Amino acid sequence: MLSTLQQPPRSLSRIPLHLKPLRSFFTVASASASQDQSSPPSSQILTLRRALLCRQTTATQLAESYISRLSLTEPHLHSFLHISDTLLRDAQLIDRKIEKGEDVGPLAGVLVGVKDNICTADMPSTGGSRILENYKAPFDATAVRRVKEKDGILIGKTNLDEFGMGSTTEASSFQVTANPWDLSRVPGGSSGGSAAAVSARQCMVSLGSDTGGSVRQPASFCGVVGLKPTYGRVSRFGLMAYASSLDVIGCFGTSVADTGILLHVISGHDRFDATSSNREVPDFSSQFTSINLVESKPLKGLKVGLIRETLEDGVDNGVKSAISGAASHLEELGCTVTEVSLPSFSLGLPAYYILASSESSSNLSRYDGVRYGNQVFAEELNALYNDSRAKGFGPEVQMRILMGTYALSAGYYDAYYKRAQQVRTLIRKSFKDALDDNDILISPVAPSAAYKIGEKKNDPLAMYAGDIMTVRISLLLYV
Structure with a gap:
């Protein structure tokens, strides 16, 4: 395990770590890439591929540069x-x-970070939890295997809120991750480590998981591109289950192009995951267009709905200003932007937390010190179960297990879990109605910018409220 968080030097805390340069061979590669006007110039992956194939640099040199960066x-x-x-x-x-002239995959030489709740055979997979400390999975998750098959290189396993339960990465059992833009602030969560690593240029792209916003929110806080795929687009085989009807593996990158390339690699049906989609995987990169080739109104005719409820009371003025600016920019590109209302907006947050906690209480029952997880010595079986789980799980996980068990109990199932499923149906309908009149819907990712470290730690309800913008999309289950 890496060391726990210490106060950074004052001089470093004033410098966004993502702005400090890597070794400059990328500059050479970018110069040759700029001559190709048909490719997205912002793609690190495509730039690296050209540099490798033209022998301007080597994968070893790149790896050494990232080791120095780390x-x-x-x-x-x-x-x-x-x-x-x-x-x-x-x-x-x-x-x-490359020296032998063999074909290499689209991720050749690309350094990929992997969230530590996604299994890897050659590194520990702890889920950010003491109960799985030093656990090594006997297999790679399907998404990881596909990255390796396309010649991607795993640089390491990134920090997370324990089992993906949190919005700040402070609920990790091992350490607290800082935001590269401001070391006194959180990077978001639960995939905060994956987002911070890409933002700080510790890796090119990374894999995270998103249950209620755990890719989208940290991407926003860290200033990178985060993509939550449609449920079933990417296999969940090898992803430690939190809430099975909500969990997806997602992607982080410094550009839309890189995120799309990574998504294409990990997408597709998997016989090990019955919920993975059989639909054909399109070549996302074929849809990228260089800015030099587009007309002045490239999005002409596109109908965009701005969700009214995401700009009401409780949303910081800075966030409102940013989303209004984005809407104005879309109009400049030819879009028609109108406000839409989702009457069920306020219902999404309580419904999500009831459903997610209920599913987590079932999924995490396997970590009992016998089937999975570190075992605490005890003379009686019940004491073994109790002590192993009490010492292995952190307070956030324990609280969500208790909430879920309560919601599923015989006397309260209809009042909570069943009602939440009914609300889920209402939310789906409201989104469908809005999308009948609009091509896309937009909203802020969170009601505020990144929190100070420790600001929300002792106020879980305030932290949960920060997920209000993202959880509703997770409730739209499509395979």
């Missing part, structure tokens, strides 16, 4: 729980394939 930034950010022992060896294998 040594600079990681003592202050704490984005990673584990760093790969085979990083340089994996990079050398890519270089040998």
